[in-house]
Amino acid sequence: MFTPSLWRWGRLNDAAPELLRLQQEMNRLFSHAGQRTPQDFPAVNIWENQENAVVTAELPGLDPAKIDISVAGDTLTLAGVTEAETVKEKDFYLRQERGLGNFQRKIQLPFQLDAQKVEARYEKGVLTVTLPRIKESLPKKIKINS
C-alpha cells in the first residue's frame, strides 16, 4: 500500500484532500491493502494553521464524558466506547448496522503539542480537538541583516 508521508502535503494545500482521496480510491480499486481496520476508527479530518492543528472526527451518539482524549508529546489518542441501546428482554432487533464496541486511535502530528492548552468540543456528534503547538516549535521569523 502506498502510504503518503502526510505532512509533506501541506505544500499543496488546496489539492491535498482531493489527491489523498484519489489515492484512497485507487488503493481500494487495486487491492484490499487499502482497507481500513478497526484501528482506523474513527475517521478523522485534520486541519492545520500556523499555531494549531485541528482534528475532527465523526462519533455520533457518544456520551461526551466518556470520550477519552489524551495527548503525549506529538501524539493524540482518542478512545471511547459506543454503547448499545438498552433493549428490554422481550424486544428484539430487526436490523443492527450501527457500530458497537471500544475504539482507540492514535494520531501522530508533525510537531510537539502543548498538552495544557488542548481544547475539545463535542457537538452534533462531531468531535473537534484543537491542538496548539508548543511555543518552542512555533515558526520564527528571521530578519535578514543588510
Add this chain to the structure above:
Amino acid sequence: MSEKDIQKKENTAAAERIRNVKTFVPRVDIYETKDALFLVADMPGVDEKAVDVELEKNILTINGRAETEAVKNSSLIYSEYEVGDYERSFTLSDEIDGDKIKATVKNGVLRLELPKAEKVKPKKIQIKAA
C-alpha cells in the same frame, strides 16, 4: 471488520439533488417492542433543525442536512471522511400509526418512535366461563 462496515457509505440517490453535495446512507438500528418500532440512525453533524422525517403512504423517508465543516484560517491537510447530507427510505407495513411518530435528535443520532396502530396491538381475549 472491513472498511465498508466502519466508514459511512455513499448513497446512490434515486432522485438527483439540486445542491451539489454528496449524500450518505445513515446506518440504522431498528428494534421492535410491544407497542412500537424504534429506529435509531447515525447522522453526525446534523441537529434537530436540519432533519426532515416524512411519511408518504407507507414510505418513511429520513433526510438530514449536515453543514460542510470548515475550520477558520486553517487548511485541510488530511482527510478520511467527507461531510454531506443523509438520506434513506424505508417501506413500512401499514401497522404504524403515522400521526403519532415522534422524532428526537441528540448528539448526531436521530431517534424515531413509530407507534403501532391500535388495531394491530395484540389483545388479550378473556374467555368467559360458560
